[in-house]
Amino acid sequence: MIIECPAKINLSLDVVGKREDGYHLLQMIMQTIALYDRVKITKNNEMVITCNKIDVPCDRSNIAYRAVEVMKEKFNIEDNFKIEIEKNIPVAAGLAGGSTNAAAVIKGLNDMYSLNLSIDQMKEIGLKLGADVPFFFEGGTCLAEGIGEKLTKLNDVSCHLVVAKPPINVSTKYVYQNLKLDEIAVHPDTKRIIQYINSNDIRSLAESMVNVLETVTVREYPVIFEIKNIMMEFGALGSLMSGSGPSVFGIFEDKADALKCHNRLRDYIKEVFVVSTINRGV
Known part of the structure; x- marks a missing residue:
């Protein structure tokens, strides 16, 4: 199974406060763009993650690896997987390349195992991994609030x-x-x-x-x-x-x-x- 996962940009980004736990409260407009990574998921004897870029970690510190772990634990999936990431989105760039990979894993395993998760359920799982992950189950143009997890769909921007x-x-x-x-x-x-x-x-x-x-x-x-x-x-x-x-x-x-x-x-x-x-x- 291969999933195309897009990058995002912020059409605006405001910090409107700070929570007691140190997280900043945001108000931002997020937008997906036609710059894609590709994530291939196949069953495997052991957990393996590979990437075509040497500066991407291929161990548990990779958010896509952690997405597999969360899905395996939550849905009692006993299989292991090979996750192959074709990285086209620049790394550590403010474009959420890691978060979109994690979203691709959640969606891919949802489809592979016919879990029939709703978008809201996938967002909830994604939020455990990172504040930007839920956005990628909506995509397009969204107002994001809270730490980025409260999403309101807006009219599509075309440019x-x-x-x-x-x-x-x-x-x-x-x-x-x-x-x-x-x-x-x-x-x-x-x-x-x-x-x-x-x-x-x-x-x-x-x-x-x-x-x-x-x-x-x-x-x-x-x-x-x-x-x-x-x-x-x-x-x-x-x-x-x-x-x-x-x-x-x-x-x-x-x-x-x-x-x-x-x-x-x-x-x-x-x-x-x-x-x-x-x-x-x-």
């Missing part, structure tokens, strides 16, 4: 994107630990952004995008700001860092402009993609 991941690694934990809520000068107007989405006003949406985590990540890694500027110079309607970074995306009205921007960025960044938004998850 061309350039996504660029500079060759740096950003620790999500570091970003949140160094985020100073009382020093954030500009928050996204999430209600207004949703209105733009509902009226299919892509230009106003792009111009209104804000990610408050940029206040930490861009200060540490100025290359993110440089990429945003290049995207705007090449005609992007708006440009934003996704998640805690370091990936940056730009929204383009015209695919030809997106391709020109892609070619410029490829001069010094290896992982650059021209993709579109999609209205599906795993």
